[in-house]
Amino acid sequence: MTIKERDFFFRLAQYFVLGLAAFITLLPIIVVFLGAFKTNQEFATTGPFELPHSFLYLENFKVAIQQGNMLLGFWNTLVLLVFSSIGTVLTGTMTAYVLHRFDFTLKNFIRLLFLWITLIPNVTAQVATFQIVQRLGLYNTRLAGIILSMGTDIIGVYIYLQFLDSISRSLDESALIDGASFWTIYRKIILPLLKPATVTVLIIKCIGLYNDFYMPFLYMPKQSLRVISTVLFTFKGPYGARWEVICAGVMLALLPTFIVFVTMQKRIYNGLVQGAVKE
């Protein structure tokens, strides 16, 4: 075989293997997509690979949204995302600014406190966190989800601290010479310059929160507070025998993720990998 031939076969194999892998990855989702457009009757009589009679049959989506409370789930998730994001950006930038730019007595100890907490397995700690949330009267309130996602998930602090390395201290210093207060420096210099890091933090935060199941399941079980994860989880009961409705619910829950991924692919890769390296 000539070099050219070998190269050709390598490329062929490359496409074949990757194509197969992509197909296997997508298959479980594709069959759910097909199922979402089938009538109850159709679902019972056709196999999972068969195409639905019509892709315009949207009854299952309607049932999922109206009876399944998915609209409420999306709304509650959105509220949680907005407040947690604001809280995380504020506490994260403030903590990182102080820890990065000032020297004070307990500084190193406080840095370590923020580091050590990441070593503890999160789910098992809920055994004792639950009691605190309950005693503070936060059980079954939106505040539980918002505060817990701000308080113990400190990925933001890491990313901001790292990013602050690249923001020259001479900027702070020249502002100081001009008579600016530390608050002004934070507000007018640091916060705007941290914007790229904020994008990363928000991506990690929002994907994490949108997909989080256990926190809302444990702390906000009330029907009116259910987020998309917990709303979808309740489909297990009443629609246990109605897979076509479950399929529609799954596709609806997937839709925002898909749109965000397609529009922000590069940032998501960078953000998530950056977040993981810190673990």
Add this chain to the structure above:
Amino acid sequence: MTYTVQKKVIITLFLCVPLLLLLVFGYLPILNMIGYSFTRWDGLGKKEWVGLANYLELFTRVENFRVFFVSIYYFVGAFIQLALALFFATLLNFPIKGQNLFKGILFFPNLINGVAIGFIFLYFFRDTGTLNTFLRFLGFKGQILWLTDPRVINYSLAATSIWRYMGFNMVMFLGAFQSISQEIYEAAALDGAERWNLFRYIMFPIIKPVVKLNLILSIKGALSVFEIPYIMTGGGNGSSTFVIRTIDTAFKFNKIGLASAMAVVLTIIILLITAIQEKMFKEERYL
């Protein structure tokens, strides 16, 4: 305000809220957990001091340990996951059209909501579901009960976990590969035989530490498996993991003391593994 006063004010104001949250919702639960682990408590009534009784019960009852064996499935799964990730990252790293599309498809499961993944694979593994239909199409006669037969259930769940997380490792490996100059790949592409050497002598050494780190992380991951089996089977049919058992002990059976002891034990194991990891990777940590 002088800068000395200002400095004190800003440190106090900026740190008080984050630090309060960290202490109340991060550290206080851990201290409480250790305290609870020496008591018998249903979460409502009076706590009764029982000394080491919870730990004794934990270490003497076989069922508490059997769940640790379930982790082995996920651990082996993690090995397969890393091998696949390495394989696909390598393939993707050689020039190919549609690289982004392939990468995106293989990565996408990582972003999907855990409950949605649960349903997708409940449907996939259902008795008359996707997998069995496909196997019948291939001419396979019997029907495997992927999620009810205790002999296969953990394979099914571990496979789901591979499907979910493989793309993430792949993107990490790919990122490490991309730190190698692109010219090397292009030169190697001219001669097929060079590719293996390139992988063996240039690409693999570069990501060896990344692979090693991922291996240790996957031990921790395998010990703390929770979401997928909890959502899909609730831990039934022999698929319960240590974390599911802990959570059920606390919130289903209201044995906060025993559950706390379990949580303490898992935390200690995880910390030990972390210590080993730190020893192996003495690179600088950021914080």
